[in-house]
Amino acid sequence: MKKNKATIHDIAEKLNITASTVSRALNDNPRISDATxxxxxxxxxxxxxQPNHIASALRSGKSRLVGVIVPTANRNFFSSVIRGIEDIANNLNYKIIISQSxxxxEKEVQNVEALLNARVDGVIASIGKTTExxxxxxxxxxxxxxxxxxxxxxxxxEVSQVVIDDHLGAYQTVDHLIKSGCKRIIHFTSNQRINIYxxxxxxxxxxxxxxGIAVDPKLIFDCNMQLEGGRQVMQGILDQKIKFDAVFSSSDYSxxxxxxxxxEKGFKIPEDIKLAGFGNEPFTSFTEPSITTVDQKSVPMGQITAETFFEILNSDGNNVMGKKTILKPELIIRDSSL
Structure with missing residues (x-):
């Protein structure tokens, strides 16, 4: 036989008090004494x-839950953003539900449905690559x-958005490579419907x-921004015997x-080829040579995103239309481009 789930009525019966008193005590109502x-x-x-958040949400209109949708939580960038969101949410006695698309x-659509069914008070999201x-x-x-x-x-x-200045981060990186003597710089990019790429x-x-360097479309390559994708694209470039002296990728992984x-092919970095990525993933500082990259300010991004969310939540439910916060990135120059 399945054991019945404990309820506030069970607590009330044991203490000989009303269920409403128990509910107020669990919600830290100031009208209830600390002893109770x-x-x-x-x-x-x-x-x-275990509290029933859905039932509570139906009664009060608030679940104190925030849904967070990310492409994947195992990337340092997204996990750090989540940490920033939690810093703010937890201080306000809110919890987050993390969903990965x-x-x-289709997975992203399902995540939205699941969060709405869970009666979350709102949603924070980063859109997937395949979402059109x-x-x-x-x-x-x-x-x-x-x-x-x-x-x-x-x-x-028409929603509030928090981003870094991706254009500035890329501009500073390529400008650095040019000032380091590079003239034929390959670029790894991805789906142009995605704003960051x-x-x-x-x-x-x-x-x-x-x-003063002309843009050569033959030096721009589509990549899935994964490690294996970077390997495949680079192998193809070498097979085609394309001349280049640097690579700037929109991803540290590629x-x-x-x-x-x-x-593996015997090139010396940075003497023969200079490299730069984007994201400041932890491994970029441990590789040999260490990799020049762009720090996306992920924890502050999460904190500002959460602050923006709660500003909207506390403004009579009206979304702050078109409020866009743009953070300044930081170019981190390391051995791969010196």
Whole structure:
């Protein structure tokens, strides 16, 4: 027989008080004495009471839960953003529910449905690479629930957004490579519907032009931004015998793959080829040579995203339309480009 789940009525019966008193004690209501709160918490622990957030949300209109959708949580960037979001949410007595889309559109749609069914008070999201239709996010807004986007955003949604200046980060990186003597700089990019790749490519091109170097489309390569993708693209470049003296990738992972292939083929870095990535993943400082990259200010991004979210949540449920916060990136110059 399945054991019945403990309820506030069980706690009330053991303490000979009302269920409403138990509920107020569990929610730290100032009208309830500290002594009663301690007794309630003690019994709750003894009988393994677990609050029903959905039922609570239905009663109060607030679940104190925030849904967070990321492409993947095992990347340092996204895990650090989540940490920043939690810093703010936990201080306000809110908890977050993390969902991963794995850059799959259908999975992202399912995540939105699941979070709405969980009665979250709002959603914070970074859009997946394959997402072209944003109707599932529009559904959140139609329900009057706050939505804030970070990093990978969509201009089709009138919502608040928090990003870094991807154009500036790319521009500074390519400008640094040019000033280090490079003239034929390969660029790894990805789906141009994704704002971060579009802006980083634009920064790459503008830096070339401003330094008097013509943009050569033959030096721009599409990549899935994974380590293996970087390896495959670099192998193809070498097979085609394309002349180049540097590589700037929109991802640290793909530049790591490129570096592996170059070293296997006997190239010296940075003497023969200079390399730079984007993201400041932890491994970039441990490789040999260490990799020049762009720090995306991930923890501050998470904190500002959460602050923006709670500003909206506490503003009578009205979304702050079009509020866009742009953080300044930091170019970290390391051995791979010196």
């Amino acid at each position: 709160k301690k007794k309630v918490l003690k019994i709750a622990k003894q009988i393994n009471y 794995y850059d799959e559109f 239709n944003v109707e599932h996010f529009q559904k959140i807004l139609e329900k009057g629930i706050p939505l804030v986007l970070f990093d990978r955003i969509s201009n089709e949604l 579009k802006e980083r490519k634009r920064g790459y091109e503008d830096a070339l032009v401003d330094n 530049i790591m793959g490129a570096m592996q292939v170059l070293k």
